[in-house]
Amino acid sequence: MNENYLIGLDIGTGGAKGLLVASNGKVIATATASYPLLTPQPGWAEQNPEDWWEATVKVLKELMQKGKGHPVGLGLTGQMHGAVFLDRDGQVLRPAILWNDARTGAECREIEERVGSERLREITGNPALAGFQAPKILWLRNHEPENYSQVRHVLLPKDYVRFKLTGKFATDASDAAGTLLLDLEERNWSEEILSALNIPYTWL
Template sequence: MNYLLGIDASTTATKALLINTNGDVVAVASTEYGFETPHPLWSEQSPSLWWDGAIASIRELLAQTGVDPAAISGVGLTGQMHGLVLLDEQGAVLRPSILWNDQRTAAQCDEIRRRLGKSRLIALTGNDARTGFTAPKILWVRDHEPPIYARIRHI
């Protein structure tokens, strides 16, 4: 029998689900973790928690079921939105991820609106500048962590 693996790397846990090709749930596993709030309005998390959580949850599924990994014919992956992960030239993480619920970027949102105009911004993107979105976070790193900003090669 073949199986499908689902992985969800969320804000508080990485969850894994194994189903058979009939759609029956075979097993579920979850690895919990937290996020940091080092300053008011901040929300950060190490991306390694997502990777480690996925490994632990998948291993737990396999241990629960005894399923041969070769019998897994497909993998679906989902995760939290708008988490900024900055990588250097070698693909190394430069700083903790700034999460979707982080609210530190009000000044950068104002800058985006000022430069583009709110109406034009909405016409171009379908959205206003929001503190949880990625572009204001990149500008925040530019403004507050220039040495890290200078090393960004992948987002």
């Protein structure tokens, strides 16, 4: 007898992890697939988004082979704060810069100068820290202008996988709160911060 299932998928720093859950909450199957962490320079941490996608496909295939039924929903989570840069065709421009990357100290200072450190905390609830997404966007503009000129979308890691699964660009408030670009009170992108940093609203 076939049963309806739910799938949970986590795009972690060390690999993709998935589980297949029955309607009564019983875990039917689990699967994992790893991918490498790239450190091209000291203090840098990157991954290829294509590796996340290949691991996701592998995990989903393994789960579906273990369960006899139909998936009716998928819950998606993953590592926060990273930056995935896509061009107008949805193609990856460079390896993703991860949450544990420490290259953006100068960009953090630039953000606090442009927005104001107190005002930044009022809007986002956070100071400018290297792990967040906004300083990574400024770093790309400051250090890789050719790549920056081609950017049309900036996604969080799990949202790249969501895009590959659905063809749609979307995120959730909890992950967006880790970008330094979300107005927590309004639960929407902060036009004030985007304007101060000259980041297009349409990229998010």
